[in-house]
Each structure stands twice: as C-alpha cells, then as structure tokens.
Amino acid sequence: MKETTKEQRIRARMQPGAITLTGFIGKDKRSLGSIINADEQELNKLGRNAEEIAARMQYFSDASFNTFDGSITLDENYLVETEITRGRIPCPYADGGQHRKAITKLTNLKKNKSVSWTALNIHLIKEHHFFEGKGSTFRVEPSVLVEVLFD
Amino acid sequence: MFSIVLKDVGILSAIALVLSVIMVIAQRWLSNYGECKIDINGKREVTVTGGNSLLSSLTEKQIFLPSACGGRGSCGACKCKVVSGGGPLLPTEKPFLSKEELLAGDIRLSCQVKVKSDVKIELPASIFNIRKYHATISEIVDYTYDIKGLTFSFDEGETVDFLAGQYVQLNTEPYEKVKERVSRAYSISSKPEINNALQLIIRYVPEGICTTWVHRHLKVGDKVTLTGPYGDFYLRDTDADIIFVAGGSGKAPIKSILEHLMEVGTNRKMTYFFGARTPKDLYLTEEFKAMEQIFPDFKYEPVLSAATPEDNWQGKTGFVMPYFPQAIRDPKNTEAYLCGSPGMINAVTKALMENGIPKDKIYYDSFG
C-alpha cells in the first residue's frame, strides 16, 4: 500500500538517527499501515485491544515512577522497575507530545517472564496502535505484552 | 543537420536560462527581507538579515535560547515571548503550546517564527549570560561501567561564568546514521572557579543519540561546542545547614557545589546522601569521603537499595529518607539540594517536609 505524504513524513522521523539512534522501524519492509493492521489483527485474536493494553502499561509505569528508586512490587506477582534519564523525546507522529525518557521493565513473577517498554511505547500503542517495526530495538510484541501484563 | 540540432539545443537552453534567471531574481527579490531589527526587552536591539528563523537569527547574535532539536520544531524548548512582528501562529507551533500559552497568544516557538520585519521580543535576563563555547576534550575518565566524566577545555580566550549547580548543552556532530545535530543538557560537575574548562558527567543511555556519540565516538583531542549556562538550580549563599541528595548521574551538580565550597571555605553543616542500587553504581566515593576531612562538618553517605549479600556492603541500606532525622539539626534553618529522577525527588521532598524543612528551601534539579 502506497503511503500518503503524511505517512512518509512520519516514516522519515522513524528512521535511524532522526529521533532515536536506531529508529522505530527496524528491518521491517512493510508500510506503517500494514504494520499497524497486522498487530491489530493479532490483538483481535488474543481478545485484547490497544487501549486496554496501554492503560495497563501506564498503570505499571506510573506506580514505579513515583517511588524513590523506580522499583516496586505490585499485586504480589509483578515486579516493576523504571529507569529514567534526563530530557524528553517527541513522538514521531509529531502530535505535539513530549514523552519522558523512561524504560520500564515488568516481570511477571508467577509466569517468570518479563517485558520492557518505554514511555513513548505507551503513547504509540495508545494513540497510534503502533508497536514499532519488526527488529526495532523497542518493538514490543503484542503476544508477549498480553502474556506478561495480564494474569 | 548539425546546425539545426545546435539551434534547437540553443533555444531550449535559452528557455531554461530565462526561467532560471526569473527564478534567481524572484528569489533575490521575494526572499530578501532586508535588514530587520529585533528589539529585546525594549533594552537591546540587534540587526539581522531577514528571512531566517528567530532562533537562528538570535544565535547568530550570540543570544542562545535553549533548543534540543536544533530548530526542527520537534522539541518545543525554544519558546519565547514575541510581542510584535511574529506573524500568525503556525500550525507547526500549536501542538507545543499549552492552553494558557495559546490564550496569551504571544508565546511562540522561536525556530518557527521567521524574521520578516522588525520584531519585538521579551527574554529572561539570564539568557544574555548564555554563550556558545568552542572546546577540546582534554580528559575522559570512566567512573562506572556506564558513566564517563569528560573535561572540555575552551579555546584560547574563552571563559565561562556560571553558578555551581547549573547545566550546559552539549551539541553533537553528525555521526553514522545521525545526520542532524542535536543538543542535550548535562549538569556541570566542575567548580566555577575553573573558568577556562568544565567537566560533565555523562551516563550512557541505550539508544541515546548524544550519549552514544559521547561514549562510543568522542576521544581526547576532539573539538566540540557547548552552550550555556542554564538553570535555576544553584547553591544559595546562606549559612543554613545543607542536605544534598543525589541519584544516578545526579552527582554532577553536587560535585560542582562541594568543590566550589571547598574553594571558598565554609562552616555550614552538610550531609550528602547518594542513593544507588548496587555497589557498582557508586563512583567518586574516595573523593567525597576525603572531603569529610577538609570541611569542618561534612558527611558523605552512600545508601544502597538493592545490595545483595555477595556485595558485602558495610554501609547504609534501603532508601535515604529514614536517615534524614539524624542529619537535621534545625529544620527551619536547613536547605536541601536534590538531583535525580522525578520519583526520587517526590519521595525525598515529601520526607524532608515531614521533617519540618520549609518547601521553599528545597531546591531540585529533576530529570523528568
């Protein structure tokens, strides 16, 4: 599917070196629309939607964010650790948001599995249903997210 | 035959030439805005060539507004008050302005405003002290596995005037796939008494454009530029007791403050809590411990929150907050200087206030 100029500009900001060092696309050759569609279909199969996943991620990030050293154990079997660095990062969709440079690592102690995401990931999933391209450093697989985030 | 081809080519070239000339003239005439005056706070006036952005026009005149994206309109850091001559608010600016700023109508992104006529702007007075420095890297020290200290020596004749605790912006050069220059803020870790060089403590951030450049590409002898100083986190000149709290690379401004105090001498009672997770996150421990001998009343307390038995850690453990009461003599006469993540600052501020330290005496530099 051919991309609109708007999508091309967004894609340009997702390239390595534009906003982050290695970009948001990774080795993915598909168009933005196809990446988003494919992940949405996978979410459908898993019986979840992007908004509820983003809300759950936000819940964990916020909880660890407000602690002294960024780590907290929640609901007995979730260990959340957030690492924050100075500065803010814009969203490649250029919707005006400035996001914290924060990486949250969530470990589901019961399943003994963990997943990491950034503050920008939450925004991208919530507002743009974008989980990033395959091979991108901060791509979060919907299936892994669903497994770790929920009981 | 040959002459026909020559004639046709000639005419085609002539058409192209005429069009190019029209374009060049148009560009000269349409994009020439002549000399424009920028009136700053009604006190200072600079004359610039019109047609460029307000941000770059000011930079040209050695007035440096903070900017992280280098004028591409993606960071929103270069906001400034444009009283008149800025033209209409552009769609590229709107997303970065808050509701109050949109309502006020005169706050603009200086990288998006083009100087096409005389402009009147207002800037905070501290901006004028901000300059651009050309420097050579004279020393790189590894403090931990992911933290480096870099010393930047200024070119002949350049000196910096800053308050202990302030920060500067380091400007990157394009490298590998990074084609744009970016600027990132780092606290100055050296004392203000050294004015021909400064030191920054920079922690490696995965995927960070600037920190990757610093950690993987910069070497001693490289030339870089810095702008600054910025920030309202600096040591207040009083006699009050002091509690310092730092986490991670938040050590930098406190190091600057303590070295400055060593230089000027002080009798203030000071306690420095450094919160970290494991012993491998500690650095400059000997240096700060040694200061206990130099100051009449100073204690350095590293506190580890995630030390394992194998670490064999003898010092304080847990969070720093429970140790505050023993460091506070008279809460009303105590200042606190904090530097670290927003979560740490919130937790520490809350604990300090519970211990009776007035809110307006808690100064902090937050990462968030």
Added chain:
Amino acid sequence: MDISAFILFWAAIFTSNILLTNFLGMCSYLSVSKEIESSFGLGISVMFVLTITTGLNWLVYNFLLVPFGIVYLQFIVFIIVIAAFVQLLELILERYAPALYYTLGIFLPLITVNCAIFGVSLFMVIRNYNFIQSIAFGAGSGIGWMLAILMLAAIRRKLKEKLVPAGLQGVGISLIVTGIMALAFVGFSGIVQVQ
C-alpha cells in the same frame, strides 16, 4: 477548434473531467484523498496552477516552439515551465500569504509531477485551442479535478465506518469507487463533445 470558451469550461468540469474520463493525476488523487481538508487544499492548488500553467504553456508553445520549429521538444519545455512556475508560486506565497503557504505549501511540490497538469497542456496543443479556450479549459479541468478528489475523499470518509474486505482496503476500494464515479461521468459525455 470552434467551441466557445464558456462551454469548454463547463465541459472540462463535467463531461470530460480530466480525472474521471482521462484518468490523469491519479497518484496524488489516491494518496491525498484520505482527508477532506487536505483534498481541498490540494484541489485548490491544482486548480490555480493548472489555470496559469496552461496559459503560460500556450504562450510558450505559440510564440516560441512553433516559430522556432522545435515543437518536438514541447514535453521538456512544458515540464520546465510548470516546475519553474510552481517554485515561483511557493516563493510568492511564503512572502505574501504565510498562512496559505502553510496550508498549501506542502502540496505544491506534489503538483509539479501531477500528470493532469501536463496532460492539460498537451490536450491544448493537440486540440488547437486558442488562448482564451486554453485558459477556460485549464480552469475547468482544475475545478473538475478538485471536484473528483473531494467526492472521493467524502466517500472514503463514509467508507471508514463500513466493512471493506481486507484485500480491498485503501487503494483497492478507492479504484473501484473511482470506476463507478467515472461511469456516472461518462453519462454526461453525450451533452457536449470536446475531443
């Protein structure tokens, strides 16, 4: 060609719509028709550029190419003229109408390579239009193109809420819609004959 400029103007909008009967300018038509606002912006720009460049190219053709006998170079010359004009327009807009520049500015480079613009200049030559006819034909075609993209954008907005088979989403369904629109427009074609 003996046809009144007035009739030609209306004919270019409806009976021989440049997009729906000649299928020219499809690329930006398909890619920008996602939102009505941008379609409108692009439509206005195309209309404006089309009217002026057709006139310019008429002058260049009749006063330069024909007298010097280099009609065979018309393709190159027309494209240079269009490109130069679009550049000039960008400069003028930036100087005198910054607000308009920020709405239309991003579309202008797209227009340089829009084949509808080039196509209209070529039709004008093939059909031997005089200057007034060319301007009328250019303006009409521009409005016709805008009409077509606005219709598609409106339909696509409705389509967003409809269930479209996965394989047809996006360009696929747009082309089908365009085909149906073209059928409807062919119905007008008996009214006036301009070809």
